[in-house]
Amino acid sequence: MTQKEIFTLAMVAFFVLLILFIIFASKNKKLKQWNKKNTKNQELILRNFGTDYWGFVIGINFAAVALINFIHNILGNIVLLLWPLVVILFWPINHWYYNKLLEKSKLKEQNKK
Numbered sequence: 001m002t003q004k005e006i007f008t009l010a011m012v013a014f015f016v017l018l019i020l021f022i023i024f025a026s027k028n029k030k031l032k033q034w035n036k037k038n039t040k041n042q043e044l045i046l047r048n049f050g051t052d053y054w055g056f057v058i059g060i061n062f063a064a065v066a067l068i069n070f071i072h073n074i075l076g077n078i079v080l081l082l083w084p085l086v087v088i089l090f091w092p093i094n095h096w097y098y099n100k101l102l103e104k105s106k107l108k109e110q111n112k113k
Contacts (some may be wrong), residue, residue, distance in 0.1 A: 041102050048105040064090055076109055 009093055025031055064086050071082055 005061045044109065045098070045101045048108050049101050053101055060090055060094060 067086055067089075068083065071086075075082070
């Protein structure tokens with residue numbers, strides 16, 4: 001087998017496993033409850049701080065693209081392999097900001113009542 005054939009088989013196996021994971025995950029009750037909770041939280045944030053949230057999302061995506069472009073200029077085509085690193089670097093910032101907006105949204109909703 002050549003390297004191309006091995007790579008192709010690895011990609012096919014990855015996508016088959018991904019599809020199986022999605023199928024089994026869709027039947028998990030805890031994931032369904034978690035999804036409903038996250039949907040309600042997202043609606044709450046968008047109702048109270050929609051422009052702040054979308055401004056942050058656009059800003060963080062711009063920063064991620066700028067970082068990828070910077071890495072590409074330094075290291076070349078290794079960028080595809082470094083994309084998960086960029087996602088891991090920006091995830092804590094996104095999580096922190098999302099939690100702050102959720103907390104503020106809940107306080108705002110309590111004050112309205």
